[in-house]
Amino acid sequence: DTEVTQTPKHLVMGMTNKKSLKCEQHMGHRAMYWYKQKAKKPPELMFVYSYEKLSINESVPSRFSPECPNSSLLNLHLHALQPEDSALYLCASSQGTVKQYFGPGTRLTVL
Amino acid sequence: DQQVKQNSPSLSVQEGRISILNCDYTNSMFDYFLWYKKYPAEGPTFLISISSIKDKNEDGRFTVFLNKSAKHLSLHIVPSQPGDSAVYFCAASIYGNKLVFGAGTILRVKS
Numbered sequence: 001d002t003e004v005t006q007t008p009k010h011l012v013m014g015m016t017n018k019k020s021l022k023c024e025q026h027m028g029h030r031a032m033y034w035y036k037q038k039a040k041k042p043p044e045l046m047f048v049y050s051y052e053k054l055s056i057n058e059s060v061p062s063r064f065s066p067e068c069p070n071s072s073l074l075n076l077h078l079h080a081l082q083p084e085d086s087a088l089y090l091c092a093s094s095q096g097t098v099k100q101y102f103g104p105g106t107r108l109t110v111l
Numbered sequence: 112d113q114q115v116k117q118n119s120p121s122l123s124v125q126e127g128r129i130s131i132l133n134c135d136y137t138n139s140m141f142d143y144f145l146w147y148k149k150y151p152a153e154g155p156t157f158l159i160s161i162s163s164i165k166d167k168n169e170d171g172r173f174t175v176f177l178n179k180s181a182k183h184l185s186l187h188i189v190p191s192q193p194g195d196s197a198v199y200f201c202a203a204s205i206y207g208n209k210l211v212f213g214a215g216t217i218l219r220v221k222s
Contacts (some may be wrong), residue, residue: 042200042212043155056209090154097213098143098207102154 003027004042006091012109015081021106023074023091032074033100034066035090043090049074081110113220114138115203126222130188134201134213137182143205145210146175146186149198158199159186191220 004025013019031050034044035043046058074091086109092100105108116135124130142163161168161175168175174187182194188195201213
């Protein structure tokens with residue numbers, strides 16, 4: 001199983017809402033990642049978890065809060081987002097190598 | 112500062128011919144390079160990679176060439192097929208910690 005799953009597929013939220021994005025992998029990978037991708041732009045790294053601990057935070061605003069409850073799950077909690085945060089949010093995982101496996105993404109729209 | 116550059120936003124190739132996608136980088140500390148393919152509404156899919164100690168890696172129809180002195184890599188697809196039509200991202204890594212992506216090249220293979 002080389003699949004990374006993400007839910008929901010689409011999410012529309014207001015600026016005062018609180019929502020969460022979920023990511024799951026069952027490949028035994030010990031590193032998990034959140035990326036943000038705007039239209040016609042490359043994915044940009046937001047966070048890296050290694051062995052369930054946050055190892056990289058690319059100066060992401062605090063309205064994005066990651067959480068890694070266990071080695072298979074990764075969440076991204078969203079609160080008080082801005083319209084410019086609308087994007088495709090991608091989750092990825094890897095194990096001991098550079099090769100990362102990506103999920104299909106969550107298309108987020110902030111109204 | 113864009114450390115990984117894909118200067119061709121798009122490329123159109125006839126089915127059966129060779130597709131050559133190019134990528135330039137500026138950081139000599141990059142030690143691993145990858146190519147990802149992305150269809151609309153899907154996450155990036157790993158295609159092929161190359162370590163900085165090699166100059167060529169081949170996998171079926173896909174070959175990646177690395178020229179370290181020129182800080183340039185290229186992806187060759189031979190023969191090109193309509194199903195290869197997608198966005199191709201070049202990515203680079205330092206010590207496997209994070210990937211830095213280029214802006215992507217849209218490949219269209221005409222039948």
